[in-house]
Amino acid sequence: MENFPILSFITFLPVVGMLIILFIPKTQETVIKSLTLLVTGIQVIAALIILHGFNYSLGGINDPSSFQFIEKFKWIDITGFSWIGRIKVDYFLGIDGLSVTMVLLTAIVTFIATLSSWNISKSIKGYFLMFLLLDTGMMGVFVALDFFLFYIFWELMLLPMYFLIGIWGGPRREYAAIKFFLYTLLGSVFILLVMIGLYFSSTETLADGSKIFTFNMLSMMDVHNFTANGILSPLNPNNLRLIAYIALFVGFAIKIPMFPFHTWLPDAHVEAPTAISVILAGVLLKMGTYGILRVCYPIFPDITIKLVWFIALFGLINIIYGALCAMAQKDFKKLIAYSSVSHMGFVLLGMASLNTIGISGAILQMFNHGTITAMLFLTVGVIYDRAHTRGLDDFGGLATQMPIYAGFTTLAFFAAIGLPGLSGFVSEAFVFLGAFGSGSIRTLAVIGTLGILLGAGYMLWTMQRVFLGSLKEKWNKLPDLDFREYAMLIPLSLIVIFLGVYPSAMLNLMNASVNHMVKFMMDAKTVYGSLIGF
Amino acid sequence: MTETVLIQLAGIILFLPLLGFIVTLLLGKKIKLIYNFENAIIIIAFSLSVVLAFIKLSYYPQNTVVGEFQWINLGNLPVLGPVSIDLGIMVDNIAALMIIVVSLISMLVHIFSIAYMKGDKRYNRYFAYLGIFTFSMNGIVFTHNILMMYIFWELVGLSSYLLIGFWYEKKSASDAGKKAFIVNRVGDLGMFSGILILFYTYHTFTFDKIFQQIGMGHIPFNSEFWLTVTGILIFCGAIGKSAQFPLHVWLPDAMEGPTPVSALIHAATMVAAGVYLVIRVFPILSGGALFFIAIIGALSAFIPATIALTQNDIKKVLAYSTISQLGYMILSLGVGAYSFAFFHLITHAFFKALLFLGSGSVIHAMHHEQDIRKMGGLRKKMPITYATFLIASLAISGIPLTSGFLSKDGILAGTFAFGSLTGNWFFAAVGFLVALLTAFYMFRLVILTFHGEPRDKEKYDHAHESPFVMAMPLVVLAALSIFIWYTPNPFNPEQGPLLSQWIKAPVIYTPQDARYPFMRSDAAPKELGQTAQANNEEVVFSETYTEAMHNAHVPAMLLSLFVAGLGLLFAFLFYQWKKLNPDKLAEKIKPLYNLSLNKWYFDEIYDATFVALTLGISRLFAWIDAHIIDGIVDGSASLTRYISSFSGKFDNVVVDGLVNSTAYFSGFVGLVFRRIQTGKVQTYIVLVVFSLVIILFLFKSF
């Protein structure tokens, strides 16, 4: 059990499932569904095993020795053209406090999403094939430590997502799908370019002491591994690090999505089937912020420190702008989509604080937003399945007709507006405590608190429009939740409440890493300063 | 009898109602009688809290008992070193007394509701909500740190939201709930910012630790200005929760909720939480902050009082009187009359709860008729209600032998002393004026409701005295509105244990020069004649202040008696003996009358400004998002339309997914490119030759 490659297992299990499903006749729908459920279920168990074996005291981030469950094999090793030197791509997986939370999140959300995919009607087989492929892509992104590998997983998600939205989506699905695809691809080509640039700027020292260019992210994080004249090397007086950073950041920001690159999100969400919205909001958006924390921050600490104010600013814009846009929406799902924009703003703000509390808050917020928004989209799905409309003004008084459903929704809503006792509160509070703690962005943090108010505004208004007031005649037939919906909502609710009461469960996981990162960023100023006079 | 027992007791008292909430909520649908479980729980909680208070006040009157645990450990932070967030329970005299008040009133309201809410279709859930409210209120009472305070702060907000909107089928109800929550959030933003400053400065939330550090002269941003700001920001929370000016607008609307709820939450306990908060942070409030608090208190005492004069909805009148009374407490804190503020909190809790429950019983009897113009003469029909209601009214008007007289008199004395010390008599003036108004509108209410001839006959005929479960709480509360529980001498509260032993003005931690002059520990009376020691009282804040209070006592009492009597007199002149005609008066001072009748137009103003603004911006942004941003990011939308009209072929392609405008653009480029693919080979040749020539000119390298 010690050297069992659990990360590869959890990552490629879905592919195995895919291959099996490939040979199941498409008429065996329940078999396919149950198999997928099984696969994702095993994933959750695997995630829990990882959690069990996880050592809380190890930092990770830039220190290879303190990553856990490491799997490092030579994948591609070309004893190179004399003039490039050797090309070496490692199959390098490993997790630290930063990624373990995301792995857990992915496992849970995917499992829930599988449940909510149960009522997919057309071409089940194709759907679940794509679904599982997507699953692998997401898992992979969170465990990969080699940039090349990371990028492959990153791109691997595009196509399945395109089809999942484009085939199983709503009326304007094709538009939404292509929009999503193009935006993300645009982002990822920037990432690709920076990746290559970094490859030529950073080296890795092999056992025999020879230095070679590398895709190994961890090596890129050590300033001493940079070549003297690499275009992205801090040692090179006229390097392009700033531009590269911005390109990279934009690449990730599109996924977050950060204003003004967010416009794909509402369309994608509105058109996507419920399960996919859940995945999209629950996991995919996190990849943007995860990427920034995993790649931008440690590899470009010098630039990060310079630009942190702008990151916070964009976070603030996301918060306020998203909230205000949400307030004006007439479509339930679109409103939730915009609320995601607002909530991801908190993550950005927290990250920008560059101190432990802020970054912990950001990561915690990533996790909480994953679960809460998943819940919100599920609830939207529930009502849409029954009423076949999402117009907020079409409803009213549903609390009388579907009290339990109303209960869950209320829980999710209050979690989303950061009610104490529910998970949302801790992360938001931490984000603000952190942001306020860092002098440069203090004002932005204070302004940002408006987001809490606006959040309460649109959420309660939505509550009122959907659940309160007198019941409309046409809805007095709607049934309340069924077993499957319980199965989806209860676990999430429990997580939301549990993390609200005992956030340490998550925070302890990441503490070591976050502190390590903060330390790293602080040292960076001196380290880089000594190299390229700040 | 160890202190840990206290903590355990407190813990049990805190979490019992939560248990009640969960059980009642989950089983509410299945088991019809589950509400009894909740009631039982509350009764247990009450008896336990009596035990708790007894132990605390009799065995450990001096020391505060604290039990805390580590909630979040952030590990070993760079620079800061290890940081952790602790939550915990603190039981001191204030908390002990407060918990009794809360759980007692909560219990009474529960019992009252059994009858009042009979036949409601969400009967059980109502009790569940009461449960979670009690839980969160207890939390506020017991907290030993400001974060936990904030947490339960929000939770009471939630429960009040749920209870105000309990009859959510009524739009007005759900609106009121929403309004209450959001307006409170506004205040909470301030409080939260205050917490941000505190945590940033001290890296802890615990009151004691913060106090100690301030005591050591470590203040936010090393400036007294910021200390004041912090104080004011924290106080913002109180402004919201205690419905102080300018955030008082939610409380009157909150009367949409069931009347017992109004009694419990919006009169006795939750709204008092604001005052409780200020009491908790009192030691670190600088002079500036206190002065600000005093002003807010004064305004909140005055404005609603004027509004209450003209309201005709029985609950609205009481609501405004609540705001006004809370204003009193805040004011008294602002002028430094700490102990009287808390004293008034307690007394007010009882008689205001009584007033509301009384009105509830009236409304119940009148089949949910709330307009006092349709009432009258009810005293024959419902004597108990009348009697208790009358006592409460006397108490609130500050007539001797009532609890209200004692506490209110203390507050007035405080303002008086403040005037004498600082030469600023404004607060005193407001205090007495409001006392007058209070007496007037309260008896206007009593007279119109219970005296004279019934104005709505058949409603009157169906009216009847309430059942025992409703009457009993009234009686209990009425009893509690009598002076005897608080002091043997009906004219001097100081002689009772409450003020002489239990409620003590706290040690002030604010830097000396940030305080009111008279609060400086070195501030001695001008002529050292009979000082505090002389008539062996202990020193509050400073010799000066103690003496001033001492001197203010008697004149304030007389004056307050006078104004109260005046108010009473006018009330009778207007409404009982009809010597004066209110309508004529109203005609004479039309503008003022309208101003009062329309609640000073606060709601209108807010709707016209903040609400409208926010919604407007949000619509604007949404439009921008849909049109401009999408446009900018995807290319220009207008160009789009131009081009698509330019070529019909476009639309097919558009439909084919090239919807965004970059797509249009690229499509446009593509269009150009395909224009040259004419299919005529000779054209190609020409193009080749041309481009050849161009290339030759471009690249001739010399």
Added chain:
Amino acid sequence: MIHIGLSHFLFVSIVLFSLGIFGIVTRKNAVMVLMGIELILNSANINFIAFAKFGNFGYQGQIMALFVIILAAAEAAVALAIVLNIYKTFSTVNVDEIDTLKD
């Protein structure tokens, strides 16, 4: 009696080349277009031979010219066959009427 030098030959070849291009671009008839191509090839031939003669580069030039002539013949054969085929299918050899393949 002027002495004919390299430049004269080059001049002729240039003229031929240009005429070829001109013919190709302007003629409608496919056969004429092919003629244009022949002209270009021949202009090149003239160059080869002229250079070979005046530059004393040995026989490479002449050989090249021979090859070109042969190829030209072959190309002409193929081209004419195709034109014939075009005439069968389109029943015209008018180049600019043959534009069914286009965007």
Added chain:
Amino acid sequence: MNTYNLNYLVNSLYLIKPEITISIAIVILVLVDLIMDKNKKLLPFVSMIGLVVAGYFIVDQFSTNSFAFNTGSSTGMLVIDPFGNFFKLLIVLASAFIILFSVSSKEIKENLERHGEYFTLIFGMILGMMFMVSSADLIVIYLSLELVSLSSYILAGFTKQTLRNSEASLKYVIYGGISSGIMLFGISIIYGITGSTNLYEINSLIQSPQIQNLTFFLAGILIFVGIGYKISAAPFHFWTPDVYEGAPIPITAFLSIASKAAGFALLIRFIKITFIKSVDPEGFWHLLGIIDWKSFIIVISILTMTLGNFAALWQNNMKRLLAYSSIAHAGYLLLGLAVMSNEGIAAIIIYFAIYAFMNLGAFLVVMLIANKTGSEELDDYKGLGYSTPFLGVALAIFLVSLTGLPPTAGFIGKLYIFIALVDAKMIVVAVIALLNTVVSLYYYIRVLKHMFLDRPEKEAPAFSISAAAVALVVVMLTPVLVFGVYFTPLVDLAKNSVALMGF
């Protein structure tokens, strides 16, 4: 004439065993066609055997490095070097697949009686291309180019009956004739300036500063026209869409891969050998200042890819769409050359190895579909992903690979091109290329959209595919997927193939 020279001739003949094999194959094909003109079944086998043998010879002498057919001192008309051999191998491989295509292609089957000439002509092309990639002498270059062209003119119009076939061939012949004519004119000028037609000699001659730059530059560009038309680089690409659409699918595929490969090989050899000054240890070339090839190629390539991609947005005919996409790919490939370094050449080689498979695969699927539905129109692809999932998915993978998304091989190809660019600090060009990739996504994804997202008006008839066809598709599919995740062998191959004779 002493024996030495004779030996040398014999050695040269040894060196061109593959070409000889092909030539013999041609003869045999003709004979077989004559002798048993009833039974055409034999022809494919014969040609496959021929190719296999040729392939064997190529592999056999893969790493030899020498001149054949000496002219004068130290150089020869042909160069046999790994670089050339790689492309020969590629050509042979492609041809083999084309033979298989043709066997299963409906259009070709319909003209069974003319199979003999069909295969003969294909082999003519193969021969020509083989000489193209190894020719080091302007005469040979021209001759081989013409040989390829002449056979392809006819092949383009092979099925004479159909309108577009003959139109394609006409356009092709006129366009090609002129281009080669212009090229020839250029050659003549160079010959005039240097007095030699051998690239190596020319190179050594022009090292000296005193030559007329302008004329030489003119000549160089004129020659580029000839080659540029073969590799369909803008602005000499105009024939491509029309001919590709017009020609039978196997021929289109053949043109888009084999002759393009040969053209690239020729271009690289021509530029490098003729204009090289020195190669620095990093493998960057330093060319003579006569022609600023670097910026020239950059401009051409950007123009090519942009034009190809943007024009492709419009196409509703699959073949035409692929034609434009192949133009765009020519642009990417040119970037590899624009780097002017051995690394760039390696990138081109890798790209070609992958491009061959994915493009052939795409054409194959298009052909299989056309065989059944008889249409190449995009609108007839609606719902194909459901009616015939296998073809749908296969085509999807090929297109994704053409877009260059991981984990398909196409990504690796692009990756190497970009690596080369970034290494050469040509960031801006790289960005433009990347944005082009994004644009290209539009039209590739459009095809996917038609196949999977759109429902046809009338349910598309599910048609069965022969096991052979499936096998063929799988053969194409495997490398596209395998090289995506494990490309070591590919790169090793490229590594061994970058060596050009001399430098």
